[in-house]
Amino acid sequence: MRKPFQRIPRDGYEQKLIDMAAELLPACARTPTMSLESAIVVKEGHGSKITDMSGNEYIDYLLGSGPIFLGHAHPAIVKAVRETLEGGSSFLLPNEPSILLAEELVKAVPCAEKICFGNTGSDATLFSIRLARAFRKRDKILKFEGGYHGQGDHVLMSNQWTKETKAYPAPVPNSEGIPKSVEEDVLVAPFNNLDLTVDIIEKNRDDLAGVIVEPMQRTIPPQPGFLEGLREITARHEIPLIFDEVVTGFRLAYGGAQEYYGVTPDLCAIGKSMSAGHPISAVCGRADIMEFAEGIRRITGNYVSLTGTYSGNPISCTAALAALKELRREGVYESVFAKGTKLKNALQKSLDKAGIPAQVLGEPPAFQPWFSESEIFDFRSSQASNPMLNFQLLQELIDRGVLKGHEKFFISTVHSDEDIDFTIDVIDDAVQALKG
Numbered sequence: 001m002r003k004p005f006q007r008i009p010r011d012g013y014e015q016k017l018i019d020m021a022a023e024l025l026p027a028c029a030r031t032p033t034m035s036l037e038s039a040i041v042v043k044e045g046h047g048s049k050i051t052d053m054s055g056n057e058y059i060d061y062l063l064g065s066g067p068i069f070l071g072h073a074h075p076a077i078v079k080a081v082r083e084t085l086e087g088g089s090s091f092l093l094p095n096e097p098s099i100l101l102a103e104e105l106v107k108a109v110p111c112a113e114k115i116c117f118g119n120t121g122s123d124a125t126l127f128s129i130r131l132a133r134a135f136r137k138r139d140k141i142l143k144f145e146g147g148y149h150g151q152g153d154h155v156l157m158s159n160q161w162t163k164e165t166k167a168y169p170a171p172v173p174n175s176e177g178i179p180k181s182v183e184e185d186v187l188v189a190p191f192n193n194l195d196l197t198v199d200i201i202e203k204n205r206d207d208l209a210g211v212i213v214e215p216m217q218r219t220i221p222p223q224p225g226f227l228e229g230l231r232e233i234t235a236r237h238e239i240p241l242i243f244d245e246v247v248t249g250f251r252l253a254y255g256g257a258q259e260y261y262g263v264t265p266d267l268c269a270i271g272k273s274m275s276a277g278h279p280i281s282a283v284c285g286r287a288d289i290m291e292f293a294e295g296i297r298r299i300t301g302n303y304v305s306l307t308g309t310y311s312g313n314p315i316s317c318t319a320a321l322a323a324l325k326e327l328r329r330e331g332v333y334e335s336v337f338a339k340g341t342k343l344k345n346a347l348q349k350s351l352d353k354a355g356i357p358a359q360v361l362g363e364p365p366a367f368q369p370w371f372s373e374s375e376i377f378d379f380r381s382s383q384a385s386n387p388m389l390n391f392q393l394l395q396e397l398i399d400r401g402v403l404k405g406h407e408k409f410f411i412s413t414v415h416s417d418e419d420i421d422f423t424i425d426v427i428d429d430a431v432q433a434l435k436g
């Protein structure tokens, strides 16, 4: 039995590090609660737990925002990486791990015929959009309101942090510093609204380079027929359909959301869970689109540039190969789904019992509570929810020894039954505290 959590007060050194972070790191000192009072500096992570500098151990459902699907410092990954590291870390040349990883991705991911590596999810979505533009010889991209695809200028529009909305299909930038001209090439449609999406695609089909979608948008699942309809209309007009599987890839199933929901896109972006926390991502897809990245075209023309100094480095590729080997073990996904289902249902039950209107949405490996009375099925319906309650819940959980992100609970392969049972009790207590 895990002992009840008694938070050790922050010690002087952790406080000093937090003060330094607040001074030196404007973007990341406050994560995940946005409050410096509750900021923690992580010392290390093992399995399903992380420890802060003052010695507090938390059950971790943040999992580095998803990548730590196999738990922290998984022994098989540490061993494989350590061995590869002995032979050098970066070459900008073909190496065995990168070639074997590409072979495994082609086997695993339904749309994958060819692969290009990047380092972050943002690289992979950017690459997929550039490939689609080159293939179609057009510029406009359609994305869905509330969907997040990383930091590229064209996709940092109308994402989950959008405050004001405009009439579809006009985008709303989510950051200062994005040139106004970028907005002209972005169209926005409502997730799960096939009729309006088809209408926007039909009206703009001569200008569209591609359609990018998170197949499960944040934690909002696709309604039956939505992804199928999107596949049908994009195929009809030969517009590449891009699945952003940075979160869902290797998480909802070994073949990602495209296997789980049974819809195959033309291109997809993957990252996070494929590599147990090592920086690597990939764009995978149809050979006739991916071929634009062939190096020789730099000389012959018709070339799409997707290079990066560290892309395909042997360390990250080794980590990914070792991670995928673990994920191919018998029963891995069944176990993650069983634990996720138990926790997701318990969270909903605690919220119902406390009389707090909320819906726990997502799939068992990644889900979150949305604090709203009305049904949530797209971004605009989600605006009725209260994000502050999510932050409060997060704070109450941290005070009780459980860490999650400001959105999701991520379930790993190494969360134990004891972790889940402890968390269920903690959640019940934390949810009661939300009422007060």
Ligand SMILES: Cc1ncc(COP(=O)(O)O)c(C=O)c1O
Binding pocket: 065, 119, 120, 121, 122, 123, 125, 148, 149, 150, 151, 214, 244, 245, 246, 247, 271, 272
């Ligand atoms: C769906 C999705 N796409 C892309 C990204 C960007 O990935 P990265 O942070 O590795 O650039 C994220 C990151 O959270 C994401 O959730």
